[in-house]
Amino acid sequence: MGARVAQVSLFAVALIIGVLLVGQLRSQARPLELSSLSAQELSALIETLAARNVELRDGLADLRDQIGDYERAGVQGQSDLVISEEVLRGISGFGGLVAVQGQGIRMEAEGSFDPVAVNDLIQELRNAGAEAIAVDEIRITGRSVAVLGTSAIEIDGVPIGPSFEVSAIGSPDGLQAAIERPGGILQLFEQSIDARFTLTQVAQLRLPATERDLTPTAARAVE
Amino acid sequence: MSRRLPARSRVPSSRWAVTIAAALGIIGFVGAAQWNSSLGRQEFITSAQRVLVSEAQQEQRQQEQLRAEIEAAEIRIREFQEAATGSQAARDRLNEALIAARLKTGLVGISGPGMVLEIADSERQVPVGESATNYIVLVDDLRDIVTALWAAGAEGITISGGLTEGPPPERLVATSSIYGAGAAILVNAVPLSPPFRIEAVGPEGLHDRFHGRPSFIGRVAQRIEAYGLQFASEARDEVTLPAFIGNTRMRWGAPVPVND
Numbered sequence: 365m366g367a368r369v370a371q372v373s374l375f376a377v378a379l380i381i382g383v384l385l386v387g388q389l390r391s392q393a394r395p396l397e398l399s400s401l402s403a404q405e406l407s408a409l410i411e412t413l414a415a416r417n418v419e420l421r422d423g424l425a426d427l428r429d430q431i432g433d434y435e436r437a438g439v440q441g442q443s444d445l446v447i448s449e450e451v452l453r454g455i456s457g458f459g460g461l462v463a464v465q466g467q468g469i470r471m472e473a474e475g476s477f478d479p480v481a482v483n484d485l486i487q488e489l490r491n492a493g494a495e496a497i498a499v500d501e502i503r504i505t506g507r508s509v510a511v512l513g514t515s516a517i518e519i520d521g522v523p524i525g526p527s528f529e530v531s532a533i534g535s536p537d538g539l540q541a542a543i544e545r546p547g548g549i550l551q552l553f554e555q556s557i558d559a560r561f562t563l564t565q566v567a568q569l570r571l572p573a574t575e576r577d578l579t580p581t582a583a584r585a586v587e
Numbered sequence: 588m589s590r591r592l593p594a595r596s597r598v599p600s601s602r603w604a605v606t607i608a609a610a611l612g613i614i615g616f617v618g619a620a621q622w623n624s625s626l627g628r629q630e631f632i633t634s635a636q637r638v639l640v641s642e643a644q645q646e647q648r649q650q651e652q653l654r655a656e657i658e659a660a661e662i663r664i665r666e667f668q669e670a671a672t673g674s675q676a677a678r679d680r681l682n683e684a685l686i687a688a689r690l691k692t693g694l695v696g697i698s699g700p701g702m703v704l705e706i707a708d709s710e711r712q713v714p715v716g717e718s719a720t721n722y723i724v725l726v727d728d729l730r731d732i733v734t735a736l737w738a739a740g741a742e743g744i745t746i747s748g749g750l751t752e753g754p755p756p757e758r759l760v761a762t763s764s765i766y767g768a769g770a771a772i773l774v775n776a777v778p779l780s781p782p783f784r785i786e787a788v789g790p791e792g793l794h795d796r797f798h799g800r801p802s803f804i805g806r807v808a809q810r811i812e813a814y815g816l817q818f819a820s821e822a823r824d825e826v827t828l829p830a831f832i833g834n835t836r837m838r839w840g841a842p843v844p845v846n847d
Binding site for chain 2: 423
């Protein structure tokens with residue numbers, strides 16, 4: 365009888381340990397739920413999402429304006445090819461196919477940059493809301509990345525020197541604040557790779573079109 | 588008259604006591620650790636964060652709604668363009684230019700040969716004294732993979748996250764950022780969670796070229812090896828990627844006028 369009770373007790377204890385261990389191991393996995401992020405992380409996330417939603421609202425308003433233009437052109441019997449040409453210019457500017465101009469920042473950078481650092485700088489500017497970016501005279505498109513070429517860092521096959529210039533169109537204050545923030549990318553590079561930056565806000569920047577042919581050779585459009 | 592227990596039975600009894608004490612000790616340790624990291628405990632600690640969680644969820648819902656409306660508006664605009672008035676030749680020329688521009692900039696879905704890869708957090712137990720962040724997929728891993736894919740000749744890339752019912756794949760375009768906000772990784776400002784699935788369309792041999800790129804070998808491949816990040820990739824004859832859905836309007840700039 366005593367032996368049976370002991371067996372049952374041992375089984376119960378082993379079961380409890382098993383359940384607790386599984387729970388413990390699971391709780392060591394990366395927190396994925398919003399509820400598991402810290403207040404600071406949540407604030408950063410909300411800020412990013414809110415900024416993105418403002419951009420999306422602006423974009424949607426622009427698309428609705430275009431629809432309105434097409435509808436009015438139909439009613440007034442005008443050619444809507446002019447509107448389509450405007451849409452084409454907008455798409456081409458967004459994707460780097462034509463030159464663009466506007467407000468933003470210009471940054472002279474010098475230091476022991478490697479391709480990863482250059483790519484991180486571009487990513488940081490994109491995240492800060494840059495609408496168009498150029499490194500020296502190389503327009504950054506969706507497919508542009510810095511890689512180690514034969515003798516220097518190259519972007520789209522064009523070498524950049526140990527000192528280079530980065531231009532970005534976007535909110536001058538927003539871009540500057542994001543990349544100059546304490547603990548931000550400029551501070552990190554100043555400390556880690558002894559980089560030096562001179563940043564200025566510019567009222568009228570002009571970024572060239574990409575010289576790279578982005579026509580795909582393998583991909584075909586699907587609707 | 589008291590009855591003495593046989594000497595033999597006293598020995599097992601003390602063994603049992605030691606065993607049960609050890610078991611209870613383990614239960615206590617594991618229970619305490621579990622309590623410290625349990626959701627209930629977190630919710631208790633972070634009750635003040637509920638407002639922030641709710642706000643973040645609201646922003647995410649708004650984002651989904653806005654993206655759906657943008658997608659519908661873009662379809663409507665394309666319908667107008669295809670039915671545009673004016674000379675047939677001019678309309679055809681313009682529509683071809685629009686299709687080509689959308690194809691070059693990621694604003695249309697594409698299909699072609701390519702590759703698929705998945706990367707997820709390590710399942711290894713984090714050794715005592717070692718940083719747990721070594722064992723999870725970091726924003727740098729995704730950036731390095733994307734860099735290696737573009738450098739290997741990819742013509743289009745998407746990133747998606749989560750096992751099921753996650754957000755749709757995010758197509759990478761000129762303004763796309765891959766960014767870390769705490770434990771979350773945001774692609775095009777959409778929070779994604781592991782496992783991350785990256786799909787790319789590109790010329791034949793993309794998969795082999797990708798595995799030979801320094802951007803992949805230099806850091807990610809070493810982390811996969813050292814920390815057991817889960818990784819799998821394969822070449823595919825056909826991969827289909829959706830178009831980028833989001834804002835393409837410039838707020839702070841504009842295309843330079845043609846005659847400038």
